[in-house]
Amino acid sequence: RGRLRLTEGMSFASVTTLAADLGHTAVFPMLCGGGTLHLVGKEVASDAEALGAYMQEHRVEGLKVVPSHLRALLSGPNAKQVLPLKRLVVGGEASDRALVETVQRLAPECAVFNHYGPTETTVGVLTNPFEGTWDEGAATLALGRPIGNARMYVLDGSGHPVPRGVAGELYVGGAVVTRGYVGRPELTAERYVPDGFSDEAGGRLYRTGDKVRQREDGKLEFLGRVDFQLKVRGYRVELGEVEA
Incomplete structure (x- = not known):
């Protein structure tokens, strides 16, 4: 709030x-x-x-x-x-x-x-108030900065942090990460991975599938998806499921 x-x-x-x-x-x-x-x-x-x-x-x-x-x-x-x-x-x-x-x-x-914030991270994890100005070339409103008890990591395909300004996949850690998908252990294992950046026993990161970059001011900017998922009126659409 x-x-x-x-x-x-x-x-x-x-x-x-x-x-x-x-x-x-x-x-x-x-x-x-x-x-x-x-x-x-x-x-x-x-x-x-x-x-x-x-x-x-x-x-x-x-x-x-x-x-x-x-x-x-x-x-x-x-x-x-x-x-x-x-x-x-x-x-x-x-x-x-x-x-x-x-x-x-x-x-x-x-x-x-x-x-x-995805459902898997208890809905909202990043906020950004529009402050009246835009970064050069920005086409969308930045995602912003994390709320309390949430940690954000921008990682490459090998799970390593990328430098500021470089695109990578957004991973979310902290108390906001949920347990997984009911009755879908394979999908849970795919999307919820061990948190190698925390000392918390059993800590996990959620792979959002969102491609982002961290701007110079520290805010995260959305660039697209690393997979073929689309958002239509706020609802997730998996193109693979549509094809099937």
Whole structure:
């Protein structure tokens, strides 16, 4: 909650199903911090005009949303009404520069945060507040820096750290790493590997499959995938499974 600057008593809207972990960013900080949680139904969440009216009527201060969903909502005539008053948190997909600049133009008082993290690492492990400027050549909002109890490693194909600025696969360690996949020991062994950088007995790293690089300011930047997985509206799509 602190890294996203979600204050006590804040009102926050969730526009995704509670069956997906994306909405946890809204649910738990509000319930644990004395805030107001708005569970917006699918019909309203998918209708820009209806959602805009809801956000304005209830003076909603925060919103977590997938970039592709937000892009569709902002295509309507009353785009500004869809945006929250104080905090916009985007995640589940890369947030491109044009989208962030559109939000800043429509609602300069609304702070934009990127929130990154796979389900396997308890949802969110990196945060990045947009500070108004872009690195030269940057096409997407940086993933940011790790939260407490999370460690990030950018490794090459042999599992060795790469220099700053060099692309590698992102591995996540620390207390945030989950136990594995229920009933799928082979996949668990493939994605959860021994943590050679920690003294913790039995410590493991999660291989995200995301290609990243560390910028000069220490923030991690998303570059793509090391495999053929795609994200469609925030959902993972494995092309190999589609082909099969």
